[in-house]
Amino acid sequence: MPKVFTQIVVSLTVCGFVLSPALSWAATNQAKTDQAGPKQSAKARETRAASLSAKRAARQAAKQAARQSGPGTNVKNASSGPIVPAAEELKVLHLLNRITYGPTTADIERVEAMGVDKYIDEQLEPQSIQLPEAIVKYTNAPALKESPANLFLSYGRDAFGEMAKAARKKGPGGGTDVAVKKEIQQLLRDNYQELYGQTTDARLMRALYSPRQLEEVMTEFWFNHFNVSIDKGLDHLWVGSYEENAIRPYALGKFRDLLGATAHHAAMLFYLDNWQNTAPNRAPLRPGQKNKKFAGLNENYARELMELHTLGVDGGYKQADVIELARVLTGHGIVSKRSIAQQPAGMQSKFGYSFDPNRHDFGDKVLLGRTIKGRGVEELEEALDELSKHPSTARFISFKLAQYFTADEPSPVLVSKLASTFSRTDGDIKEVMRTLLKSPEFWDSRNVNAKFKSPYRYLLSSLRASHATVSNTKPLLGFLKLQGMPLYQCQTPDGYKNTEKAWLSSGGLLQRITFATALGANRNPAARISSVSTDEIMKVAGVKPTDKTGQVVASSPRSLQISLLFGSPEFMKY
Template sequence: MNKKTNCSVYTSWSERQLSLVLPILDYLDYLSVPPSLEVDSMKKSLQNWCILLVSIALLWLGILPYPQAMGAENQDKVLHYISRLSFGVTPGQIQQVQASGIENYLQAQLNPESIPESPVLERRLGQLDTLKMGPPDLFKSFQKYNIQLQPNKGRNLSIAEKKELQQKRNQFRQKAIKQAQKAHLLRGVLSERQLQEVMVDFWFNHFNVVFSKKVIPFWLADYENDIRTHALGNFRDLLATTAHHPAMLIYLDNDLNVAPNDKAKGNLKGINENYARELMELHTLGVDGGYTQQDVIALARILTGWGVDRKGGLGDENSFKFYERRHDYSDKVFLGHTIPGTGIEEGEKALDILASHPATARFISYKLAQYFVADQPPTSLVDRLGDKFLDSNGNIKVVLDTLFHSPEFNDPQYYHNKFKTPYQYLVSILRASNINNPNFQRLRGMFAQLSMPIYGCATPDGYKNTQDAWLNPEGMLRRVSLANAIANGAVSNKQPVNAQQLQKTLGNKFSPTTKNAIAQSPPRLRSTLILGSPEMMNR
């Protein structure tokens, strides 16, 4: 009787809370007099109430084990969300998200425009001068050297003058690459819009280009910015952005893909299948998406003339230009659709078909689930995300919202099970260690040592994000060695990383083995060990 009455007061309590309170109530029942003694029942009830109130007070004060258990679960979940939606936890962040609530954190991250950007980041980005120049200007500055170096243009150059010009030209190209890489890294470390940066990492590798090919360096930062604009937007828009972007057209040779009967000179003599194939295999349908070699050829013909006006002035603001005279105007059959030869619209139609294709929905969903949940993502989740992708016409934000609310994402078996890529690993170290102005030159060397230079994946499939790809003996040794270097200030102006602060930042969530290793080692190795621990290597 008492128990029932007492219980009803607390109907709003969660099951877990109840499970902790019920034994107390049982104990109260045990204390209470048998029901036959009705006279004392009122008095007893009052007494029971008092005991219960004291118990609750104790619970509140954290004397009984219950609040810790509750807090721990909360903290695990908070940490899970932070480590998947960002490049890693920063000092005080666990407490901040605990206070504001996971849902608020998630919704803010899904709507990056709602988050004011870090002024420190904006100031640092403002110092990178090549970022302020548009790609055509960058290209023109580069071309100036080439024009001067051409024979018979102007006066004859001495060998020394030639050398100097070549050196300057190469330095300028290097500068454009380095500043784009630096901006990328600074955003990863400092941006408040972390999920957006995480999605830039995802999409850049999905629509990969490499810094080393031809004149791509001058379009790198611009390409990434365009991806950023649509990173949480609509997939069709994102696809269009990459398909019209000089970086992609140059990288996959579509700037050289022309109608076979074209009268143009040089190496512009016919079809080049490279982009058409990867557009289906890697960007949309996936390799098992059901297309044939005939579809590859048809799509290549549809995309003839999609090229780059490097100097600007003829094409759009990004230097994209549709060269009508290079286009194959014959009718095509593409994935069962007849596409009359009308010009640039054919390509737009093809992109429509690809973006809304169920195979694309499934392929993108699989990759998202793999990136955010597990190397072998649960099929149930992939299916659900695929449906959401189709229902929402490729609304990336909606798909991600579904993903983050899914039971699979929230299943503790998937917590902390993603092995970080070298990039994720180093950036998370910088964030946890509060290194806000890292030595970029050193870090560049570190990324190279770990085989993951920024924008350096030469193949169009981009860097993988699975454990299979990155966990290996030599890689482990390199990681812990770099952890030691960073712990001792290698990238923070010789300022060593504070172990106590670091431990606190990470929520002190270490396995007994890690704790033991730390306890048994000299105190000055503490930061090294934390940064090199399994807890830092996984997200």
């Protein structure tokens, strides 16, 4: 088996490649803005109207907050009271902390030069930013590029079909040759490791070094929102394909497209068992056939599709709706071995999706009070249209984004603003993000350095800040596992939380300090840091020499200073 973890040397200097094209793009953009001058007053009126309606909505939102659907909703609202804008000198750091995986000094200088607004606009158009070759190569790995069917055939059990066949009746006493059986097990494990290595390398290297940082952050956000896990059966073959084809292309696109893509990818259909979801009382395909696997409804995906992916748990659906949506979803499954050869091109082959009319319930359904005419595959499109347009969905998604990007208990005013952009733009994620990043709530001084980093963000931000050269991602994955956030291994469909409550624990904090100490002393087996000064890390951590942390650092041995900064209370937050 080829080894996955090839030695790679990429450092943050790759960002240098990007600097010039990005800057020239920014210049073009500036020209466009200038031309748009006369329209400004109309735009200002629009903005004011929007802010008025947002205020009205906010009042309602505050009332709703107690029973509102937000994950871990808490009415005790830290952000009540008037907004105090963050000080100018903190703005660049705050922005980089939130829309990237942590600033480097080079980033700070660059954004200071171009201005926060231009940087936001640039990050919202990831296609405009050129990707360095050193990163592109990770995206060509089979785990990301091959179709689910091909991955199944070349990496799954079937890849060893001949071997298994040959071993049958070859063992002592006429049974299966146990040694060969064990060898196959080992080869399979190697295959899974290989695919996992490709997928995690591609994720971590891009998160660390891609200049399209917001795209990386959004990809993680949406993967987590539409979570699947390698721990569920065949998904260990498909997680890479899922993220690359069903999540990443839509991370700043239309929510409806994202929802549709996840609903048609084999990884999701397998993870939430829908591939077996079958019309109840379906006549057997062959007389006398008993099929335990495909014998009736399975509510799993239907429920999570509404509870976690769209409406939110208090979004207004009932158990009856779960059953109706499960009926809509009957027959939507995974390409079978038999039908791989006749797979049409496009989404079906790329996503490993297949619709089996024989298992579909063709009766009419009533979802959320509306009748969906039974007619086959289009019913799902109609249901997804309805769900993605539903006001509960706008609100639920807006809450999650606001919580992720601003505060554990986000401002209800902001949530309403986002929800109204979501509804107005037909679920355009880019526009929702633009509203968010340009809102006064985002820039509220109380949000600066106020969120506790998830393990994933903590890891990445320390490596980015220290210009680390990552030679082996395995120890990094080990750290994430230790911290309770193993990559692609959140078993439950709700994904990982991103609040302080979820991640701050005594044991976890000590592990971070141990990690920081090793990284700062250049004793981390995965990553080497080079030529980074204490002052630089002070700057990215937002620590001033007069702060308590600054004083302790100054009075400590030089060899310990960077470790102390990475383990400081300030660096635990962002």
